[in-house]
Amino acid sequence: MEEELRYKLKYTYGEDFGTGYFKYGPISLGESPRITQSRGLILRDLPESVKMLIPPDVARRGIVVGDEVSKYLSSTRDMVRNLKYPLHDGIIRKDDDDSWRVAKELARFGLSSFYEQAAGSGDFKGFLVVMSLSALSPDYMRERFIDMHMEINQEFQGNMIRAVTAIDQPFAVAISEKAVTCMVVEAGHGNIQIVPISYGPIRDGIVALNRGGSETNAITREILKDAGYSDLAKDEYVVEAVKREAGLVPRDLGAAVKAAREDPARFSIKIKVNPLVTVELNELSWTRFLIGEVLFDPTHDEFKSYVQQGRFSIEDVTMGDMVFYGEMNLADAVISSVRKTPVEIQDKIVSNIILSGGAFNWRAPPSLSDVAVGSVDKVKLMIGNKVPDLLNRLNIRMVKDPQYSVWKGAIVYGYALPLSVEWNDKTKEGWIFPR
DSSP states (O other), X not given: OHHHHHHHHHHEXXXXXXXXEEEEEEGGGTTOOEEEESOEEEOOSOOHHHHTTSOHHHHHHTEEEGGGGHHHHGGGGGGGGGEEOOOBTTBOOTTOHHHHHHHHHHHHHHHHHHHHHHHTSTTOOOEEEEEEEOTTOOHHHHHHHHXXXXXXXXXXXXXXXXXXXXXXXXXXXXHHTTOSEEEEEEEOSSOEEEEEEESSBOGGGOEEESOSHHHHHHHHHHHHHHTTOTTGGGOXXXXXXXXXXXXXXXXXXXXXXXXXXHXXXXXXXXEEEETTEEEEESTXXXXXXXXXXXXXXXXXXXXXXXXXXXXXXXXXXXXXTEEEESSOOHHHHHHHHHHTSOHHHHHHHHTOEEEESGGGOOOOOGGGTTTEEOHHHHHHHHHHHHOGGGTTTOOEEEOSSTTTHHHHHHHHHXXXXXXXXXXXXXXXXXXXXXX
């Protein structure tokens, strides 16, 4: 056992397949994984003039992924139609071959980044890979991801991977937080997963919302257009920068908007994206609160003008047996999830609600503390307004590193799971070893 743990301390390897970003790397990285965009550019139908500019090994593979994509977009602008974001709401459709190709290349890219150094060690027998996927992903996805890793292992003559396992993203968060009975609210780029946990996910209690970081980007884009920055609104880098700097979560949207309209100078902001690009929100400074509020409650009247003009929409989506609710506010979603759990553990669940994911990473400037809050206080206020009797029982907290908590939990899970535990199709636990 001691030898096994020593091996795991070097070669446990975590993967967090998020809708917006892919986080990856071995346990030796410590607190932070490597991170790259969850996307790929498929290099098909290239003109000869472009082929000459692409390195032979890249041309041979016919695909580039992650942040590397930006190197090739400028020279293959007509190929943007082949730019794929494989995960939508944490899911890849069974028949979406291009997306599966991108997902596999992301995994291969990550593993190969560390393989050469690991293979140079005398004790290396392959990485112990822990894949973290959405709690909403269907069985075929987990099976396909496992097969995908086995194929990658074969590319490296069977020396890349010693064993592979899978874990739900919210359960990984609970493990990283050492929480046995809790609720994890995981807000990523594509969706919000609300998952009650008691020694494992309570699947009947899972509630999914069809919004996340992508919706905060979408409303930011419309605000930029209204502020006279239509050209910049087309640039995702600018949209992200403005969202992060300008976005505010209101204590109460109506009161916050009223205060900002009465005194726009107090809420105005100037964002220097780079030495050549500056964005200012002055008279429209009240819209800063829309950026944060859309994640928590998109049903307010302030959003209706965008919806009526066809500039913004969030709809319910059904995938398999799961409904992703578009407009359900976060408090109703949390309360609905708790009600679907056994009554005897409901008090324990509401006393340990954990917020995770980059979409919850908001700042509340001290100078605006009368109208702006962080995510923890926002959720507490919303639930307290719905069910005042819950206020004294609520305990809501944010993970230390919202963006990396899933990867950390995957690493801890891989380290703790004995190699003697083989994969069980019923419990979806255990290690799978290459044949």
